[in-house]
Amino acid sequence: MAEKIIEIQHVSKSFDGKRVLEDINLYIKKGEFLTLLGPSGCGKTTLLRMIAGFLAPDEGAILLDGKEMGDLPPHQRPLNTVFQRYALFPHLDVYDNIAFGLKLKKVPVDEIDRRVRRVLKLVAMSDYEDRDVETLSGGQQQRIAIARAIVNQPKVLLLDEPLAALDLKMRKDMQIELKEMHRKLGITFIYVTHDQEEALTLSDTIVVMNEGRIQQIGTPTDIYNEPVNCFVADFIGESNILKGRMIRDRRVAFIKHQFDCVDEGFGEDVPVDVVVRPEDIYFTTDPQKCQFKAKVNTCTFKGVHYEMWVDTDTGYELMIQDYDPYPVGSEVMLYIDPDDIQVMKKERTANVLEGKVTGDGKVELLGGEFPCDTSAYEVGDEVRVEIPFGGVELLDNREEGILSGEVHFILYMGDHYHLTIKTDDGDFLWVDTTDIWDKGDLVGITAAEKDIRILGRL
Amino acid sequence: MKRSSWAIPYALFLVVFVLLPLILVVVYAFQDSMGRFTLGNITKFFTDRDTLSTFAVSLEVALENTLLCILLGYPAAWILANRKLNRSAVTIVLFILPMWVNALMRTLATAELFNMLGVTLGKGTLLFGMVYDYLPFMIYPIYNILDKMDKSYAEAAADLGARPGTVFWKVTVPLSMPGVASGVLMVFMPTVSTFAISEFLTNNKIKLFGTIIQENINSSMWNYGAALALVMLVIIGLSSLLSGGEKEEMQGGLI
Structure with missing residues (x-):
């Protein structure tokens, strides 16, 4: 296993008596692309700012390469940040913006020149060195902001919602480029976003946060396929979240039907929450396969697939995504694979x-x-x-x-x-x-x- | 009523109180006392050693005053805009408060204070009075720009390895230059043309350009007075253009 480059131990933080982070424990492996994902106000940006050194934790410690960073000010940390609004210096041109950090470190002029040109090439912005930063488009400013950070060869690159200000098409393109840059540079990336799709696309590891706590840490597939609670299931992707009852190992009841599943160890006759992704409910014409019947209520074309809401014969509404549309009002037969039923322990029952x-x-x-x-x-x-x-x-x-x-x-x-x-x-x-x-x-x-x-x- | 007709009162005001007086100044400046056209008033300014030296003194005093205002005003504005050092809006009002008192009253009171303390009136007292009067005009625009400055610039600089001092000189100061430029504009030219402060705080020992204009007008030498006022106007216009141009580059300022 790769070594841990950053470790966060029991970190808590309050602003004006309001707890924004509660006992955060986390480690980041060298070379990893880790994403802090959560809705606004979940504490993800606060955590990133603490790693950068702009904020100090009230309790706990943040370790870099096994050494506690303590009160080390931002300018002494071997980390660089890409800010949400880029924060490019408007009084400097592209070249001087990128060279800012190197000049402070008294790097020889010819080496500065070489490194600036190299990162400009990496972010596909060669020939822009004399441009005024304010004449650049959002996407171009974004590239310069990334170039300004990576030219210093930081041990860890921190990115605070760097794509939030871009339009959808540009965001998609930049996602691919970021992933490519991460692969080429081999630097550890810590990425903050509220966009679950972005997190799933980019990350090696996702840390889902809510209300100042870590909800789940895992790979994108883990998080998507096996959410640990309703919050994660709801936040990541579309899902049908339902009340259920574990009858015994590998047998669960929900929507007043019984299903085979693959989960064990919950006990017998225990209330649980069940998640079924809308693409995991299948239509069938074979009465043998049919587990329950429903009536199609709405059907909307979404580009790649159709999104349908159906009313089950037992009075529940479910969302289904399928490549083929079924006419509104039609009776359909449905089934769910045991593999696709995710059973979660109930956080509370009252x-x-x-x-x-x-x-x-x-x-x-x-x-x-x-x-x-x-x-x-x-x-x-x-x-x-x-x-x-x-x-x-x-x-x-x-x-x-x-x-x-x-x-x-x-x-x-x-x-x-x-x-x-x-x-x-x-x-x-x-x-x-x-x-x-x-x-x-x-x-x-x-x-x-x-x-x-x-x-x-x- | 059409919307554009609402502008009529303002247009009228501008014509009567701005355009007409300006035309009068220009007309008077190019006339002799008999009302004939002449360039004599303008050439007199450029040949009269007394006026020229007064003009030089005025520029010097204005320059010194402006520099002092920047030296005192910038740190004051920086402290006011720093949330850690200044948590209340009251301090800002305290800095602006002297402006609510009539400038003449303040100057007279200052003169009295110096008399009481037995300080000889002269260059020093003149500069004191000038700085006292004009400092708020320097502080306010700088404070405004520092207060509104996105703090992520300073954070980005620190993140790239700049110590707090370097952050200040390489980022905060250059980015606040537009504020300094408007401060300079509001301090420099008014100082050249003021006469009340020099009259009261030096007992007219030091004459400024404004004093000469006032003296000429007072002794009914309207034409020469108008010519001097015109020179003044041209200088103000030029310096405004200059600092306006600089502002676009966000660098330098007037000095």
């Missing part, structure tokens, strides 16, 4: 909260007073409380709720939505509902007495 009995029939949870049967407990008791996902009610009017918050994350589960609600205090609640909400909607939160159950004293 909201479990810590609270305090504040009065007869009242319990305080997350700063709000909820009605509850407290007959077996006394005022002041600290208790653990369970509210099922379906027991939390969301209200349009945030003043009418016992708590208020906003819709933070939405997952469609085939026949209902599974929402993550972030309360105003930053706590999380999970809700199952058939109502349609949008991400960012402000909501009031309540729960009925019958749905709040005290599990016991703390």
Whole structure:
């Protein structure tokens, strides 16, 4: 195995009391193309800036070649960064921009000249050395920014969403070129992006991040085929995410049907989440192969394939991608290969909260007073409380709720939505509902007495 | 009413208060006291040793004032724009606050202060007054450009191996030159033409170009006064053009 060039050990970081990175552990192998992937605000850029030295971790250590970098300022780190908006110096021409780092290191003039010309050739920008950087197109500026970084022969190249400002066609072309450059240079690349397709195309290893935590580390195929949780499954590619039940090893039930699968070790009769990629549900005309029937609801041409939404005979909606279209309204027979069913352990099966009995029939949870049967407990008791996902009610009017918050994350589960609600205090609640909400909607939160159950004293 | 007719009041204003006076200045400058056409007023300026030396002194004082304003104003602007050193907007207001007081009052008060302290009025007090009056005009444009400057430039320089000092001289300073240029424009030419400060802070021991124009006008030598004002105008126009051209290159400035 290749040696580790960068190691990140137990790194945490807060801004103004808000935790943006939580106990990050990660190593990057020499020569690897590693991508930090996640939605905006997941902490990926913060992590990159810490590696570059622009930010210091609150806790933990970042090691380069086995040595802790500590407070080493950016100018002493043998790393270079390609910035999101390129940050080319507008007062210098292309040549002087690229030569900036070499001149500071007092590299002899003729060597600077040779190296600048070599990287210009590498990024296909020869003959541009006298140009003003502001006269270059976005894509050209991007190339110069990469040239300016790699001319210093860094041990690690850090790239902060370098293609985000380019249009789709150019982005695709640059992806191929970046991959090619990585192969030629043999430098370790750490790449930050929110674009899952880009990450799948470019990376040797993908680190999926969300809410300041690493969700999954793996190769693109691992991450795509075997997501560890609903977040990863939803974030990477299209997927049908469904509630399921593991009946026994290699047998799982979902959409009210039973399927063979390849997963083992979950136990018997255990609730799980199931992911099926839309291209892994197959049409058949053979009644022997058919596992369940459905009716085609919509059919949209997407270029390479058709995207169809079908209603199953058991009342679930599934997305299917196929090269052949099936007419809307037609009855179809479907099957799924055991290999293509990804079973995931449920992260939680209900909201479990810590609270305090504040009065007869009242319990305080997350700063709000909820009605509850407290007959077996006394005022002041600290208790653990369970509210099922379906027991939390969301209200349009945030003043009418016992708590208020906003819709933070939405997952469609085939026949209902599974929402993550972030309360105003930053706590999380999970809700199952058939109502349609949008991400960012402000909501009031309540729960009925019958749905709040005290599990016991703390 | 057509939209373009809204411009009429402004056009009228421009004609009456800008164009007409300018034409009058030009007309007066090329007339003798009898109203006949002459180039005498202009040639007089270029041959009169007194006026020329006053002009030279004015330029020198303006140059010194501008340099002092940059030396004092740039660090001040840098500190104000640095979020680590300056966390409140109040400090910026404090720097701008003196501008809210009438310039004449400030100058008179400064003169009184020097008298009280027994400081002899002269070149030193003149420069003090000038810097005191014009410093905010230098600080503000520089502060503005430093404040808005994308900090990723400085980060990129550090990333490429520049120490904090090198970052400042190789990136921050060159990129803030447009701010310095507009600061220079707002300090240099007004200093050449001012007369109040030199009158009060040197008791007219040092005469500036503005003083001479004022004296000529006051003693009813309208034509010569107008010619001097015209010379002044041409110089301002030229220097504006010059710094405008430099700005496009984002380098250098007026000095």
